[in-house]
Amino acid sequence: MSKITDYGFLFQQMLGTKNAKSASVIGSFQLSQLNSSSVQAQLRAAGIDTNSAQYKAAIKEMTQNGNGAMFTNIQCIKNSMKCYDKDGDYINPRNGLAGLVLTDENAGRQKRIISISESSKDEMFELTKKEFLSENGVLNGDTTKRRDVYDNLYRKTKKDDRLAAGYTMEQYERAYRQAFISAVKQADSNWEIGKPIPSGALNGITRESVEANLKKSGSLLTQASVDTRI
Amino acid sequence: MKRVTKRVFAAVMACMMACLMFVTPVLAATNNFSKTTVKLNAISGGESRYSSVTSGSVSGSNPSITKVELYCNVASGTDPYTIYVESPKGTIKSIAGPTKSGNVTITGFEGENPSGTWTIWIKNKGVSYNGNIYPASTVTITLKVAYSY
Known part of the structure; x- marks a missing residue:
């Protein structure tokens, strides 16, 4: 025709x-x-x-x-x-991912705890620990690779859940960091961020031990208690 | 009367002491960082290159963003554009870019950890006031992130 x-x-x-x-x-x-x-x-x-x-x-x-x-x-x-996908969602030119623009319409759906990839949680735990040790607890925004972990998580998550997945991952990331701080303070009560971390202070901390102490409280993950026994 | 005044005075002092003891420790310390992008150019409905800036060292054990502000240095004659800001966590917020230089506050990042790489770019809206066949936008942006810790 x-x-x-x-x-x-x-x-x-x-x-x-x-x-x-x-x-x-x-x-x-x-x-x-x-x-x-x-x-x-x-x-x-x-x-x-x-x-x-x-x-x-x-x-x-x-x-x-x-x-x-x-x-x-x-x-x-x-x-x-060209800047939008077939659903009309904006595509991030940096990583080619859609579904990450926060708007007034989807803001309410962002702040919720959802199930996220175990491998991504593993990746975040290992990175947080590595950077915590190498920077003596300082958050060094010039060298951190935390964005890579989030990018990998988003690639594994369906578009509509990406904002909530990022929100959930940040809750875990904070929990891992708080567990490390508590463990180091337990090993050395005078320790402050930026001071050398006592050798082996984080040896007893595993992802599972941190997550076992987390409980969902509304849209937050809160720590019931931190078990830092070695 | 004198006794009543004395009691009121004692009550006020007790309240002040309680405030000092319990409220002051709750007030979090604050800090901020400020970084400027390269010059961002976008034409004909397209995007500029993206500019990445890093936060530097962020204070505290549990930092949390309280405010994100942009200072936009807009080239004269700039056609309408949209600004995109991506936090280290990958959340993106977009706002219509100002046509004259000035500050704009961008909401939605509150509560996030500010540490890491921030990415900023613009997208020309593909419209012009005078029928330019190549509508163009040029702006340099300074990102200012305030946080508590």
Whole structure:
């Protein structure tokens, strides 16, 4: 079946008969003209699916300012659409993952404890311990690899649960760190963050021992007690 | 009358002592860090390159973000754009970028651990006021994160 495409807008532009008000530069049109048959034909001719969630997300961003007199063009719409996935969710250009933009709509769903990958918890426990020992308990934001652990967790988690998974993981991360601090203070009551950690102070701490003392309290994981016996 | 005044005075003093003993230790210490991105340019509905800044050493045993503020140094004639800020944990917040230089507060990161790499980029909205075929946005952003510990 042959595909019929309306290229009428090109002739209109060549002959200068197109509404001069809505087109200042060839190919540009005002946002208020988006739903006109002429612009819709241009979009279709350019291969843009105006029913797609990507298109709707791109147009939503463009019209955020609510000014229909502003101009756009096909290439801008296409570029903008590339930033969203098929569901219209924004894709993080750094890691290619969607579902991590916090909005007013999904903020309520973020703060909940969900089941997360055991291997990611393992990875976080080991990293927290390694960095705690190498930095003497200081949180060194210049060298930490904690973001890598979160990225790996998100890759293992379905899109709609990624925000909650990150929130849950942070609760575990804090619990591991607090357990390490308690253990070192038990080994040396005068210890302060930044001072050398007594050798073997963390030997008795395992991920399981920390998590066994965690209890869910609303949207938080709280420590019932810390067992730091060695 | 004198006895009543004395009792009221004693009660007030007792309250003050109680406040000093129990409330003061609860008040957490605060700190902040501030970092500036490279110049971010985005055109035609596309994204700029992303700029990563690190927090440096973060104080305390259990730090928690209380406020995130951005100072945007906007180039003149910049077309509309969106700012994206990603915390070390990977949470992203977006806000419409200001058209003139100034401060904007960004909410949603409160309670997170501020330690690590923050990533900031902009996305040109793909619209212009005057029909530019290549709408463009240019801004340099300073991130200021306040936290308690």
